[in-house]
Amino acid sequence: MLKSFKLLFNCNLVLSRSCSGYVSRMRYLMRLKEDDEACREALKSGNILLYHKLAPLLQKTNSGVYKLACLKTSDLEHILEKVGKDKHFVNESFLLGCTDKGQPQFSLEVGDLDRRALEQECQGLFVDLRRAFFMITGSESALVAKGQALLRWHQTNGFCSATGQPTIRNQSGSFRVCPSSGITYYPKMAPVVIVLVSDGSRCLLARQAMFPPGMYSALSGFCDMGESMEEALHREVAEEVGLEVENLQYSGSQHWPFPQSSFMLACHATVNPDKTQVNIDTAELEDARWFTFEEITEALQNPPRNPKEEPPVFWVPPSYAIANQLIQEWANQQQLSRK
Ligand SMILES: NC(=O)C1=CN([C@@H]2O[C@H](COP(=O)(O)OP(=O)(O)OC[C@H]3O[C@@H](n4cnc5c(N)ncnc54)[C@H](OP(=O)(O)O)[C@@H]3O)[C@@H](O)[C@H]2O)C=CC1
Ligand SMILES: [Mg+2]
Numbered sequence: 549m550l551k552s553f554k555l556l557f558n559c560n561l562v563l564s565r566s567c568s569g570y571v572s573r574m575r576y577l578m579r580l581k582e583d584d585e586a587c588r589e590a591l592k593s594g595n596i597l598l599y600h601k602l603a604p605l606l607q608k609t610n611s612g613v614y615k616l617a618c619l620k621t622s623d624l625e626h627i628l629e630k631v632g633k634d635k636h637f638v639n640e641s642f643l644l645g646c647t648d649k650g651q652p653q654f655s656l657e658v659g660d661l662d663r664r665a666l667e668q669e670c671q672g673l674f675v676d677l678r679r680a681f682f683m684i685t686g687s688e689s690a691l692v693a694k695g696q697a698l699l700r701w702h703q704t705n706g707f708c709s710a711t712g713q714p715t716i717r718n719q720s721g722s723f724r725v726c727p728s729s730g731i732t733y734y735p736k737m738a739p740v741v742i743v744l745v746s747d748g749s750r751c752l753l754a755r756q757a758m759f760p761p762g763m764y765s766a767l768s769g770f771c772d773m774g775e776s777m778e779e780a781l782h783r784e785v786a787e788e789v790g791l792e793v794e795n796l797q798y799s800g801s802q803h804w805p806f807p808q809s810s811f812m813l814a815c816h817a818t819v820n821p822d823k824t825q826v827n828i829d830t831a832e833l834e835d836a837r838w839f840t841f842e843e844i845t846e847a848l849q850n851p852p853r854n855p856k857e858e859p860p861v862f863w864v865p866p867s868y869a870i871a872n873q874l875i876q877e878w879a880n881q882q883q884l885s886r887k
Contacts, residue, residue, distance in 0.1 A: 573646055580643055580652065584719035587643060594652035596624050596641055597695045600666065600674040601659040604692045606683060607672040614683040616692050617672045618653065627669045631661055642698045642721030644691065655695030657703070677805065681868050689868040693805040701735045701809065708733075737803060737811035741780045742768040744814075744874040745793055747821045751844065751878050753864070754788065754828075754836035761859040762852075764837070765871045768812070777813050785817070789836050790827030793817035799877060802870040814870045816878065841882045848879060 580587040595618035598605040605617040619627070625635035641654035658666060667673055677696055681689055698721060708715050708726030715724035715733060724733045744766045745752040753764035769784035771777070778796055785793045797816040804810040826836050839847075839862075847864045855863060865871040 569648075573648075573650055576650060577643070577646060577652075581718075581720045581722040587719040588639065590643075590652040591621055591638065591641060591654060594621055594641075594654050595619065595647075596621055596638065597644070597653065597655045597692065598624070598666070598670065598674075599655060599657050599659070599696060599699055600661075600663050602657070602696050602700060603674040603676050604680050604696065605667075605670055605672045606675050606680060607670070614673075614675075614680075616680075616684055616688040617670060619670065621654075624656075627666070628661075630669055631665045633661055639719075642695075642702065642717075643719075644695055644698065653691070655699055657699045682866065686868055690803065693803060697737075697803065697805045697809040698735060700805075705733050735809070737809040739771040739777070739780075740768055740804070740810040740812050741771060741777055741784055742766050742812050742814045742871060742874065743781050743785060743793065743796075743817050744871075744878050745785060745789075745791065745817050745819055746878060747819050747824045747838065749821075749882075750824075750838040750840055751875070752789065752791075752819075752826070752836060752838055753875075754833045756832065757834040759834075760855050762861055762863050763855065763859075763865065764835075764839070764862060765865050765869070766814075766874050767836075768871075770810075777815070781815060781817065788829050788832055790825075790829075791819050791823065793819055799874055800870060804870075812870050814874050816874065841879065841886070844875060844879050844882075848876060 580590050597616060597618060606614040607617040609615055621638055624638055628635050628637055638656065641656040644653045644655055646652045663674060675683065677692065680692060684692065702717060702721060702724070705724055706714060708729055708731055710731055711726055711728045713726055713728040715726050717724050722734070725731070752767065754767055755764045759765070767785055767788055769780065769788065771780040772783075775783070781796060782793060785791055795818045799814040799816055801814065802812045804812050824838065828836050843862065844864070847862055850860070851866060852858065852860050852863050864875050
């Protein structure tokens with residue numbers, strides 16, 4: 549009894565400590581978003597992710613793998629001066645978040661500066677984001693995507709859509725405002741549903757003509773104005789493959805930076821095993837097919853190393869994509885039900 553009480557007490561202590569750490573970090577970030585002066589101050593001791601025309605800077609570690617480059621602000625000021633730019637340019641950075649230890653993180657676009665000179669000074673490489681996703685670890689993927697998305701949003705929201713006047717950012721970059729109309733613009737994501745449809749023993753994957761050769765993914769589509777996630781899901785499956793789904797089960801969500809920021813809402817769904825005949829909307833999809841557990845397991849176990857150079861006949865999106873999570877979950881569930 550005493551032992552279990554102690555255990556409970558210790559658990560609560562750990563929970564409340566980690567919780568208060570999380571809460572204080574979120575409150576700190578909230579203050580940086582609201583207080584320009586505090587944000588400028590935080591930048592001085594922060595880390596900055598660099599992007600050249602939206603391509604993030606990666607650095608090779610001693611062990612030969614690539615990681616996202618996070619430069620100290622003071623180091624970056626020095627580098628900027630070396631490539632002929634005023635060091636105060638760092639103030640153009642946007643706040644992304646903070647590390648577990650409370651160190652603020654920012655992103656900065658340096659597309660106007662000489663790419664090669666910067667790469668040399670930073671001992672790194674600017675890499676297209678899609679390629680970068682194959683080179684860095686999963687935990688860095690969300691941060692690098694967020695950094696790019698925020699930069700892109702600011703680049704395309706420089707003018708008020710009501711007055712045509714330039715909008716002005718706050719220091720953190722959490723909004724832009726039009727001084728003339730008073731309209732405040734906040735960074736936006738477009739909601740997208742993504743669904744893995746199963747008939748009980750197979751799952752349905754599709755490909756668009758623009759996908760890399762051989763890659764099939766779960767069905768997806770943008771939500772229409774005023775639609776719920778469930779309505780969008782039913783509609784997209786009906787539109788794209790002519791099927792009626794049931795038993796929707798929420799799986800998770802993900803911010804997706806391509807081609808603009810999407811907010812992916814991922815679900816599983818089933819169809820009646822007697823009604824699995826697909827009728828493809830060829831304007832949207834090049835192909836849609838039912839895949840067996842064996843085909844899926846093979847694809848999950850053997851992801852292509854370099855899909856551009858040696859595309860396999862069939863492969864699924866890589867692990868950083870939420871489509872991969874859906875496919876993994878489906879395969880795990882199939883495995884359990886076969887035991
Ligand atoms: N993370 C993941 O695992 C996955 C992510 N995705 C992402 O999901 C998103 C949507 O997928 P997709 O199946 O192509 O979508 P849809 O099935 O809705 O098809 C795209 C269509 O939507 C139009 N469109 C483009 N942007 C928007 C918008 N913001 N709102 C409404 N309609 C729009 C396009 O028109 P137009 O003719 O102008 O191009 C195009 O006709 C994409 O960004 C894709 O990259 C998809 C699969 C997996
Ligand atoms: Mg679609």
